[in-house]
Amino acid sequence: MAASTDSKAKPSLLLKQSLAARLKQEIIRGTLPQGQRIVEKFWARKFEVAQTSVREAINLLISEGFATKNSGRSARVTSYSVRDIGHIYEVRAALEGLAARLLAQAKADLSPLHQAVAGMTKAIQRKNITELLEADLLFHQRLCELTGNDFLAQQARMLLVPLFAFVSMRTGADPRLAASWTEDVERHRAIILAIEDGEPMLAELSVRNAIQRFGARASEIWQ
Structure with missing residues (x-):
């Protein structure tokens, strides 16, 4: 049973990491400018994945410092003056x-x-x-x-x-x-x-x- 759970979790983790890496490249290239909202629905359509997968990827970006999110608001690309x-x-x-x-x-x-x-x-x-x-x-x-x-x-x-x-x-x-x-x-x-x-x-x-x-x-x- 544990092996089955692990096998399901691993693809999910890999997908999240893959999507986060793709979003990070969009940020570094400037396609997602500093301070811009990261719209889950848009990127889900673009990457042809579920919106929840994009949300998990964004959470990973937040943990890495590439995005920020206030309560009740969309995540934004990190920006400093x-x-x-x-x-x-x-x-x-x-x-x-x-x-x-x-x-x-x-x-x-x-x-x-x-x-x-x-x-x-x-x-x-x-x-x-x-x-x-x-x-x-x-x-x-x-x-x-x-x-x-x-x-x-x-x-x-x-x-x-x-x-x-x-x-x-x-x-x-x-x-x-x-x-x-x-x-x-x-x-x-x-x-x-x-x-x-x-x-x-x-x-x-x-x-x-x-x-x-x-x-x-x-x-x-x-x-």
Whole structure:
């Protein structure tokens, strides 16, 4: 009986993931612009699937940060103004600075951060923007998760996942942009070194400054 249930669930999961991937491509290509409603009925007709399948795919996009939905309203493609970006980076600087201070105090094992930076470097060499953004997001999530503070990690994820999805939309996976991340990779390495030096307040200050520089660069791109 369990095997039968699993066999039915697997195709449903694969369909949801497939539809979410197709919608994501529509978003990245700009067919579904930032801020636009994702109309379930329209995409169900276009993809020739049930409307409930599209709804499940949209829920997956929401979990990945590519869409947002308020109670009683249709889902929309994630969109931020330049002002929004500035505010997000202000909060990020506070959260990730705190994480750096806690990690320096604990003298934590930072090997997951080193691995994320290695992933960023490989992605730049391969000119793969998708992999690069995934490794970059992983670095900042791990930075907060390694503190062991679940509340800090949760708040960071709520900010980071939609933000990196938005960056993916803006870049459109253009391989020519990969090289522009080289300087940022060095800043990520500097974050690790600041934490490894073991001075909690200096680590916090260093990470706050790094995040603010990332924010300034992001604002320039959006403008």
